[in-house]
Amino acid sequence: MRDFTYICPESIDEVCQLLSEQENAFIIAGGQSLLPLLRLRAADLSCLIDINGLKNANYITFEDQKVKVGPTARHAEVANSETVQNHCLVLSQVASHIGDVQVRNRGTICGSVANADPAGDPPILCALLDTEIQANSIRGETTYSGSDFFHGFYATDLEEDEFVTEVRFPEISPPTGVGYEKWEPSEGAYPVATVGALITLEAGSISEAKIVTGAIEPGPTFAEEAIDILVGQKPTTELITQAAISVGENSDPIDDAEGSILFKQELMKTLSKRAITTAVTSAQGGA
Amino acid sequence: MSKTQLKSPTQTTSTNTVVGTRVNTKIGRKLVTGTGRFLDDIVLPGMLHARFVRSPHAHARILNIDTTKAMQIPGVELVWTAEDIDPYVLPFSHPENAKHLGFVDEEVLASDRVRYVGDEVAVVLAKDRNTAIEAADAVEVEYEKIPAVIDAESALLDEATIIHPRLSADPDNPINGNLIYAGKTVGGDTKTALSNADVIVEATFTNNKTNPSPLEPHGCIADWNNGDQKLTLWASTQVPHRLPELISTAVVGLNPTNIICKISDVGGGFGAKVGRYSHHVATCVLSMHTGKPVKMFLDRIEEMQAGRGRYDETMNGRLALSKEGKMLALDIDMLQNTGAYANYGAVIAKSSALTCGGPYLIPNQEIRYKLVYTNIMPGTAVRGFGNPQFMYAIEQLIDLAAEELGMDAFDLRLLNVPKLSDLPLRTATRLKLRDMDVYGCLTQLRERIDWDSNRGGRRTKDGKLRGVGMGTVMQRNGNKSAKGADYSGAIVRMDRFGSVTIFSGTSSIGTGTTTGIVQMVSDTLGVSVDRVNIVVGDTDITPEDMGVWGDRSSVFAGTAATMAAKKLREKIIHLAAHLLDIPESNVGMSDDKIFDINKPKNTMSIEDFANLATYGDQTNRPLEFQSGVSLVGEARFETQEGEFMDEDGTGSVSHVYTFSSAAVIVDVDLSTGEIDIVDIAIAEDAGTIINPKLASGQVQGAVIQALGEVLLEGYQYESDGSLMTGTLLDYHLPTVVDMPIVPEDSIIHVETPDPTTSFGQKGLGECATVTIFPAVANAVADATGIRFPTLPLSPSRVLPALIKAGLREL
Amino acid sequence: MSNTNQEPQSELVVNVTVNGSETREIIPARTLLSEYVRDHLYLTGTHRGCETAKCGACTVLLDGKAVKSCNVLAVQANGKNVTTVEGLDDNGTLSPVQQSFWDNHGMQCGYCTPGFVITSTALLNENPNPTVDEIRFGLAGNICRCTGYTKIIESVQDAAQRINKGA
């Protein structure tokens, strides 16, 4: 690892100040994505701003119908939080399957969102649930919306001098339901394919549908054709299957060591069917 | 003659009290407390850290190397390129290649071209690891890329770029283009047999290139002492006594006897630590040059690029049978993707071609093999030593033949294996089969996996397709031909407190061998295991040994230690008879006591004995011991069974063979292509089981290692030779969640003692690594009807195949 | 932390309580926690097996939580408690987890063992009666190449029993 300078400020203002002043400075939160890169000398930086010393930053609260996740809340804390389980179960479920125990004990939701790894789980959920992503800089506070924050391969709307200070997830309850599926080649590995589905029912029909795929493409991608298939229809198995096939067929996966385009498209069909089915079931008030 | 006079040559007849029991591993306490001493834990005064600059290209000419920037980094001692190191080193290869075949093709640092991603280009020496890494990154190498070739078939085409042009042009060298070597192993006459057969099945299978990935990376510390002109090498190696010899062939003016090899605790080997690597040679030279200790401890990225692993081989095979199901001929063309350097390619090809007929009595066998240079990581010895590749193909051919004949695949196998009463016999490749219950293993395997109700494939309640399959292997225990001799030495010593120390030249890499050796010595001397310690490896104190590989260590080092203990026992009995005033034939030794077998009250503790014998009043001892007693036994066990390989590739090279078989039940998920292992059974005849706990641990580990290779792992290169699976984030090693539980009761040990080893033991560590390959493939075929020509059977392969077969479900 | 309102530093003083003892060193900022315990404190039971936070051989407890010490900076442990494998036994008496790994042969070469022992210790602290699936899920961040895992699972089950019996 190359040399760098380090500082561990206690307030958001200090972080903002440092971000604006320091050349080539990076935030470190959980370090679970950043440190491997530094060790592989795949990232070059001069200064690390550690946000783990921030006061009152490690929180998970429920206010204004939203689950608010602070910048140092770890995946494990989010997974085990009763607040999250009560108001946004899917977030708890997703957080509990990120990487492995040790990774979850360090990694943060805010860090994942800022990092925008194509294979990351939280970005998919943020796009699907249109979470509010709050960022701060010396210029003040900005709130981004999760559905158009991500722009492929580690790219987001975040400005260089900004950092993520909170992510707000909406409460999910019937008649809205969410399903999330991912496939990892081995446990704890980064997923090869992820998909989230959100369904709202009205009088037994689908009034709102969202499907977001991830890991197969550079960033969260809405499956528009499948959404069109679902909206306004009764959620029958045939319809769900038809939509799931559409997700796979209209996806545009990257061909890499994890598999061919065909494989990823097919896998996406299977995962989509499961995710949509779960979303429908939970929209109906089922488990 | 004492009661425990060993049979041919060493078997004890006294009742075993520790052999056969579940003794805890001797090294366990230190491992669970983190107080083991692995290579990277060793720090010597003034030690420098070395690191290679490795090629990012698969095939390129080196135009220029600029070390200026690297040299300017504070703490950098030196940066060397091939030009700097060349006066001190010689090109090298695996000795078998060098001696018989002549293709000496490796350089410590590439002089003019690099041949795979990870090839060593320069070496940096610095005050600490981080500085060395930084400096290695700062070395600027200018390359001119040359077209790379990554698969063996393309490498043989006329238009393929020649990877070792100088060797290819050398008329004294068999290398021709990228063809390193073509050879064959011939027993009988396959041509005639093929033409007379009723049924011939033919198929082609290719295995994946894998890395056994011992969790501790490779590493060593070289410490040259300019005063006594000796070099001490601490190494994470399986072969402490061979490594000095291997290194000396590559370092100018360094004799094997001037190298003392000391081993640390070794964090796994699996074959990948039997060889000599560039890092061994470079650290030795740099230490000799600087006069300081030099450490090189590779990281995982280097391991993935250059740590070496299993060869990927393509088998085009034919199995010929009579209509009654008698196997008549086995005929295989094997193409080995040898990689950038030959290394173990030839020995592995020859050795596995020799044994691949397995337990089947196939009278005519011809295996032709070609080794081919390509621009990928060279291979090396890996658990199974070529057998997984062959058995993966052959056991599938047998299933195909059963289908063709309309026979049950298990029945077909039973028809072609020897019964205990048929032994001893020689196979077509002249393997000596003796003292093994192949038939017994197979019938128990069949019952344990409930073959007859599972075979034929069916749907499970949750909609998966279920099937059962099996595989076998005849695994070598040692290999005389590979090394030129096959032996182990041992010294067993009792001190004046009655404690026993075994000195053995083997290496402890986690296989449990050292604990097994302790148990054998315990029983031979009638002392508890706590009283017995074992020192392994260090070449300045332990007797010569070929090392731990090829399922040989319990057989060779175990027998040698027992023989040595036996000699010590004879001395003790001679002395005790005098002290107890009874005839030697009446002296008993057990439970840490020495006693009169007729009058058990006439006894003394082993401590009292040792004290009296070596420290007490001299006049109490027999006359010949009065001038000093050395309670030491020493022995060497060299195989008289193993033979050299003949020109035709045949000969019984191994001391003994272990028969092993495996069966698995799989469920195939039609919506993802995932394969679940539902049940596993192993039946093998490894002779007397010295320690059931440690033995089952070996089998369980072998099963999972193989399942990782069969289901998950695999090197992938871009067409230009770039490595796509260069970290553990994209090369997937199995985790505890991915893998099935393999309970001990799924492992059946059929114990036919080997009469030539000290307790009847044979090797067992490698076997299940081999048998799982075909067992899974055959089970998947039973479930789905699909044969996969390539590995791994990952969903990325299985799901598209299910679609093609019309089986895919959403 | 005493770094606030200061300039970023390339060398820092850290105070870390390791296995109950306070340690204080001046270290470069880039020092990993694994380097700190191994190279500065000579606690070499914490092993390095990969560069990508995958293998888990370097797992330690940081304020009681299992973390991969190769993926945490030493400065991030400033003011915190670290337990390495060397801190588990009680004056030479093995902890129940250590003893169970030994008795059940939950190890072979031993390179991954400290990591497994630490992760298992944390697992049982949080869940004293884990099911087999919970044990598996909890150990997914540690790789063992030798044992095939079955005996590791058995070791953890046995350790749970010993702890619950107060052994």
Ligand SMILES: Cc1cc2nc3c(=O)[nH]c(=O)nc-3n(C[C@H](O)[C@H](O)[C@H](O)COP(=O)(O)OP(=O)(O)OC[C@H]3O[C@@H](n4cnc5c(N)ncnc54)[C@H](O)[C@@H]3O)c2cc1C
């Ligand atoms: C073995 C392993 C497996 C993993 N598997 C998964 C998986 O299955 N799914 C998954 O989603 N993730 C996975 N991860 C990644 C993990 O979730 C990380 O925690 C996450 O990606 C980044 O969070 P972090 O807090 O660790 O960020 P860091 O590593 O600290 O930072 C990552 C990047 O984000 C920036 N950053 C961090 N926090 C902020 C902030 N608040 N504002 C602005 N920029 C910030 C940093 O500057 C850096 O560039 C895995 C990691 C490992 C090591």
